[in-house]
Amino acid sequence: MTEKLVTVKNRAGIHARPAALIVQTAGKFKSKIFFKSEDEEINAKSIMGIITLGASYNSSIQITAEGEDEEDAVEALAQLFEKRFEEE
Amino acid sequence: MKSFTVLDLLNLDMQEQNELDLRCLGGRPGLARPITVPDLNRPGLALSGFFDNFGFERIQVFGRGETAYLNKLSDQQEFENIERFFSVEVPCVVFTHGLQPTREFFAEAERTQCPVLQTGLASSEFAARVIRALTNIFAPTRTLHGVLVEVFGIGILLLGDSGVGKSETALELVERGHRLVADDAVEIRCVAGDILTGSGANKVLGHHMEIRGLGIINVTHLFGVGAIRDQKKVQLVIELELWEPDKTYDRIGADERYQEILGVQVPYLEIPVKAGRNIPIIIETAAMNERLKQMGYYSAREFNQSVLKWLETENARARYFQDRDPMSYDDLTSR
Numbered sequence: 293m294t295e296k297l298v299t300v301k302n303r304a305g306i307h308a309r310p311a312a313l314i315v316q317t318a319g320k321f322k323s324k325i326f327f328k329s330e331d332e333e334i335n336a337k338s339i340m341g342i343i344t345l346g347a348s349y350n351s352s353i354q355i356t357a358e359g360e361d362e363e364d365a366v367e368a369l370a371q372l373f374e375k376r377f378e379e380e
Numbered sequence: 381m382k383s384f385t386v387l388d389l390l391n392l393d394m395q396e397q398n399e400l401d402l403r404c405l406g407g408r409p410g411l412a413r414p415i416t417v418p419d420l421n422r423p424g425l426a427l428s429g430f431f432d433n434f435g436f437e438r439i440q441v442f443g444r445g446e447t448a449y450l451n452k453l454s455d456q457q458e459f460e461n462i463e464r465f466f467s468v469e470v471p472c473v474v475f476t477h478g479l480q481p482t483r484e485f486f487a488e489a490e491r492t493q494c495p496v497l498q499t500g501l502a503s504s505e506f507a508a509r510v511i512r513a514l515t516n517i518f519a520p521t522r523t524l525h526g527v528l529v530e531v532f533g534i535g536i537l538l539l540g541d542s543g544v545g546k547s548e549t550a551l552e553l554v555e556r557g558h559r560l561v562a563d564d565a566v567e568i569r570c571v572a573g574d575i576l577t578g579s580g581a582n583k584v585l586g587h588h589m590e591i592r593g594l595g596i597i598n599v600t601h602l603f604g605v606g607a608i609r610d611q612k613k614v615q616l617v618i619e620l621e622l623w624e625p626d627k628t629y630d631r632i633g634a635d636e637r638y639q640e641i642l643g644v645q646v647p648y649l650e651i652p653v654k655a656g657r658n659i660p661i662i663i664e665t666a667a668m669n670e671r672l673k674q675m676g677y678y679s680a681r682e683f684n685q686s687v688l689k690w691l692e693t694e695n696a697r698a699r700y701f702q703d704r705d706p707m708s709y710d711d712l713t714s715r
Contacts, residue, residue, distance in 0.1 A: 308596065319542075330382055331382050331521075332523050332565075332581065333523060334523065334525065334564075334565055334581075335525040335542060335564075337542040337543075338525060338542055338564045338565070338590070339564075339590045339596070340563055340564035340565065340585075340588060340589070340590050340596070341525060341564045341565045343585065344564065344565040344580075344581050344582040344585060346582060346584075
């Protein structure tokens with residue numbers, strides 16, 4: 293299992309567009325990928341789940357992945373957060 | 381679990397017979413204090429100076445008796461116990477019957493930043509309602525990835541990997557007149573020890589669904605308020621999975637299978653998905669079958685009973701038609 297803690301760096305937080313980006317990226321990998329924030333754990337391949345997290349600016353999310361391509365998956369998702377989903 | 385603060389208690393949106401009717405009189409900086417136990421305390425003993433086993437971590441309720449005692453203390457200019465009362469961090473104090481705290485009590489609460497709330501309800505009614513609300517909030521909770529629908533009155537939790545068609549199945553069920561409770565993130569609570577209730581993990585987002593190719597749709601607007609429901613008891617878990625040719629699936633259904641969620645055993649079915657299998661209709665049938673079971677009729681078992689009975693009668697009849705080796709008297713009695 294691979295884990296990484298990331299921070300939401302874009303001002304608007306995770307709204308529909310970043311959520312779609314996350315789901316598309318996560319969908320490319322075979323591993324089971326989860327996002328954890330405070331008390332919730334949701335599947336990173338489900339768009340409604342990710343929006344439901346209500347991750348606002350500066351909140352942190354723990355990405356966990358389990359499966360054959362877990363490291364690549366976590367790395368690719370962390371990159372998205374790092375690039376602020378190509379937003380402000 | 382996220383901590384539940386006094387502010388959350390004030391913000392609880394309860395209606396009609398659950399309404400708490402709370403307002404804050406003072407001590408606002410303390411609204412961030414957490415409430416850690418779902419219980420109340422009547423601080424009569426503490427006010428009279430007896431602090432052994434004082435339930436300070438509970439919500440402190442001041443009814444008519446306590447308030448009258450505060451007035452008496454005020455008349456006698458005795459404030460030692462009030463100071464001692466506020467020296468430990470109580471989550472908040474609540475005055476029932478719309479009563480007002482005495483000036484000294486209020487000043488001490490403000491000084492120690494302890495929230496002072498007031499409700500128009502009677503103490504007993506407030507106690508019943510607040511305990512009901514807090515028991516729900518403090519109930520064990522789990523968020524699951526799945527869809528919760530109500531089919532013929534049975535709450536069905538659809539589970540399965542993403543892309544297996546949970547949302548599409550739910551959409552078809554809604555179209556057929558059933559109700560959607562939550563899509564994708566289902567929050568499940570265990571109330572009263574053995575009842576699971578499920579609702580959407582986020583009330584703000586309402587009843588939306590994501591359908592591949594369509595995007596996010598608003599079920600309430602598309603299908604009307606009759607197609608949704610806020611919460612529902614989870615009575616059946618159905619796991620959808622892609623058909624694996626090598627796997628053996630239940631063909632009879634006489635054995636009951638259960639899935640454990642938060643320590644509660646819920647009837648569980650595994651339904652393989654394959655082109656040409658109409659999953660919504662299978663789910664409708666499963667729901668009706670579950671209702672039959674709740675009424676005490678188990679289709680598979682009853683069927684097997686009649687098969688056994690039939691075989692037995694056939695067996696008995698067969699003897700009369702056997703031409704050779706006619707049965708002897710001994711033969712009949714030994715059976």
